[in-house]
Amino acid sequence: MIKGLFDGKRWSALFAAFPEYYIPGFLMTLKISLVGLAVALVLGVIFGMFSSSKWKLLKIISRIYVEFIQNTPLALQVMCYYSVLPMLFSSSGFRIPKFVLGVIGVGVYHGAYISEVIRTGIEAVPKGQSEAAASQGFSYLETMYHIILPQTIKIIMPPLANQALNLVKNTSILAMVAGMDLMYFTDSWGADRGYFAQAYFTSAVMYFIICFPLARLARYLEIRSMRLPVAKKLDIQADEEAV
Amino acid sequence: MMKKMLSLALAFAMAATLTACGSKAPEATKAPADTKAAGSSAEATTGAGAAGTAAKDVQKIIDRGVLKVGCKSDIPKFSLQNTATGQYEGFEDDLAYEIAGSIFGCSAAEAKEKKLVEFQGVTAKTRGPLLENGEIDLVIATFTITPERKETYNFSTPYYTDAVGLLVNKDSGIKSIEDLDGKVIGVAQSSTTKDGFKKYVDEKGLKVNPQFQEFDGYPALAQALATKQIDCFSVDRAILAGYVNDGNLILEDRFAEQDYGVAAAKENTGLAEAVEKKVTSMLSDGSMKKLQDQWGLQ
Numbered sequence: 001m002i003k004g005l006f007d008g009k010r011w012s013a014l015f016a017a018f019p020e021y022y023i024p025g026f027l028m029t030l031k032i033s034l035v036g037l038a039v040a041l042v043l044g045v046i047f048g049m050f051s052s053s054k055w056k057l058l059k060i061i062s063r064i065y066v067e068f069i070q071n072t073p074l075a076l077q078v079m080c081y082y083s084v085l086p087m088l089f090s091s092s093g094f095r096i097p098k099f100v101l102g103v104i105g106v107g108v109y110h111g112a113y114i115s116e117v118i119r120t121g122i123e124a125v126p127k128g129q130s131e132a133a134a135s136q137g138f139s140y141l142e143t144m145y146h147i148i149l150p151q152t153i154k155i156i157m158p159p160l161a162n163q164a165l166n167l168v169k170n171t172s173i174l175a176m177v178a179g180m181d182l183m184y185f186t187d188s189w190g191a192d193r194g195y196f197a198q199a200y201f202t203s204a205v206m207y208f209i210i211c212f213p214l215a216r217l218a219r220y221l222e223i224r225s226m227r228l229p230v231a232k233k234l235d236i237q238a239d240e241e242a243v
Numbered sequence: 244m245m246k247k248m249l250s251l252a253l254a255f256a257m258a259a260t261l262t263a264c265g266s267k268a269p270e271a272t273k274a275p276a277d278t279k280a281a282g283s284s285a286e287a288t289t290g291a292g293a294a295g296t297a298a299k300d301v302q303k304i305i306d307r308g309v310l311k312v313g314c315k316s317d318i319p320k321f322s323l324q325n326t327a328t329g330q331y332e333g334f335e336d337d338l339a340y341e342i343a344g345s346i347f348g349c350s351a352a353e354a355k356e357k358k359l360v361e362f363q364g365v366t367a368k369t370r371g372p373l374l375e376n377g378e379i380d381l382v383i384a385t386f387t388i389t390p391e392r393k394e395t396y397n398f399s400t401p402y403y404t405d406a407v408g409l410l411v412n413k414d415s416g417i418k419s420i421e422d423l424d425g426k427v428i429g430v431a432q433s434s435t436t437k438d439g440f441k442k443y444v445d446e447k448g449l450k451v452n453p454q455f456q457e458f459d460g461y462p463a464l465a466q467a468l469a470t471k472q473i474d475c476f477s478v479d480r481a482i483l484a485g486y487v488n489d490g491n492l493i494l495e496d497r498f499a500e501q502d503y504g505v506a507a508a509k510e511n512t513g514l515a516e517a518v519e520k521k522v523t524s525m526l527s528d529g530s531m532k533k534l535q536d537q538w539g540l541q
Contacts, residue, residue, distance in 0.1 A: 004375075082467075082470075082472060083466065083467070083470035083472060084470075086470070086471075086472070087470070095427075095472060175459070176459065176463070177458075177463075177467075177472075178429070178456035178457055178458055178467075184457070187368065187432055187457070187459065188432060188457050190368075191367060191368045191371070191432040191433030192432075192433055193391060193395075194371040194375075194391075194392060194395045194396070194433075195395075196371065196372050196375075
């Protein structure tokens with residue numbers, strides 16, 4: 001049994017520290033998660049399209065990005081953004097704001113994964129679909145927009161939600177570089193007072209608060225996308241009358 | 244053709260994993276027994292603690308035949324793990340041997356020779372939980388005594404008094420504490436540096452208002468200073484001394500005199516008593532001073 005988990009004194013110490021530590025940490029994590037997710041989605045869609053495009057150069061660029069990011073640890077990447085990236089700008093004293101650092105960190109990392117999710121999603125749609133679209137005179141973008149992507153979404157929704165949830169949880173890596181996020185403040189308060197059970201339990205609950213609605217939303221979208229497509233009701237009668 | 248080759252490769256991979264499982268089996272069967280033993284001993288120590296009898300927790304350690312001590316592994320002179328031999332060497336480690344000697348009824352040299360102390364490297368963050376869950380019996384790891392911590396752990400009389408110092412890059416142009424206004428000071432998690440700094444500045448009537456950032460471990464702090472992500476690295480001077488190099492220097496200012504104590508878990512009162520007796524006797528007969536001189540500590 002974890003000692004002192006139900007100790008009232010420790011919990012009241014936690015509630016006293018709550019506004020100073022957990023609220024700013026929670027907001028920072030939430031902000032980084034939302035903006036990071038947007039960045040990851042944009043990068044993912046762009047590079048996902050690149051890797052399923054016809055031009056070889058785009059494919060190669062996308063491959064390099066994905067392989068490099070996928071096969072190196074996030075902790076190392078964040079460390080690199082933190083200490084090496086500023087040197088590109090100036091040799092002394094330039095600092096990337098922690099929020100931007102977090103957004104770049106998780107955004108670029110999960111962008112690579114999402115790009116893979118999207119690539120596999122596009123490739124999973126049978127080739128006959130795009131050939132049929134081509135035979136009907138659809139352009140590449142029209143094919144993508146009307147035929148391929150709607151089918152892709154169904155396939156990619158579950159792995160995409162997975163990535164979104166992982167992204168939220170991976171923001172905790174920022175604590176390593178004093179990122180002022182939820183994990184940072186949890187460590188800070190927990191280590192300060194020694195009430196680790198309270199500190200980490202509360203932190204877990206707060207991550208859950210962010211992740212759980214996201215998971216439910218993803219599930220809802222997944223179920224909705226699985227509904228069989230219903231043909232649009234065209235106003236055929238009006239046409240007939242006109243004839 | 245391609246498919247056939249793939250299935251062949253898969254078959255090989257599966258065969259490989261199967262044989263791997265086979266060869267590992269003896270180890271796997273052995274492992275649960277070990278963990279069981281470890282688990283029961285951990286339970287036993289907590290059981291003794293709950294009973295609250297004074298000598299029982301000490302008896303437990305004597306029965307086990309080894310005193311488990313949490314020490315830092317990265318502080319020169321205090322407690323540094325020798326990378327070649329894996330041994331812990333320093334003032335705090337010798338103190339651990341002294342305490343072990345008094346518990347097992349032998350001299351410190353004998354305790355060292357018989358390996359009666361089992362060291363475990365700890366950080367500012369891990370030492371508390373390790374002590375609380377009974378993984379280690381004592382923490383002798385530049386652990387500053389504070390009123391809040393006294394509520395959670397059993398501290399001995401201070402065995403060393405240190406002050407906090409400020410390490411800055413030479414090319415940063417920071418000459419004294421006054422230059423730190425608006426700068427970023429890196430401190431270690433679970434350290435008392437922040438409060439000490441504010442108190443010192445208030446006492447001197449200076450208007451210095453830096454920003455504090457906490458890091459997990461001293462190497463991370465040293466790295467952040469080297470890459471100029473923080474302007475100043477501020478922890479106990481004993482620890483700072485290990486990170487001085489050509490590019491940085493320690494400022495004159497010293498503040499927040501703080502006392503290091505040996506910590507035991509709150510319920511291990513018998514052990515705390517034994518430690519307290521040893522530390523006070525070492526302080527009164529001058530052997531503590533001798534030990535500090537031996538390691539070159541002022």
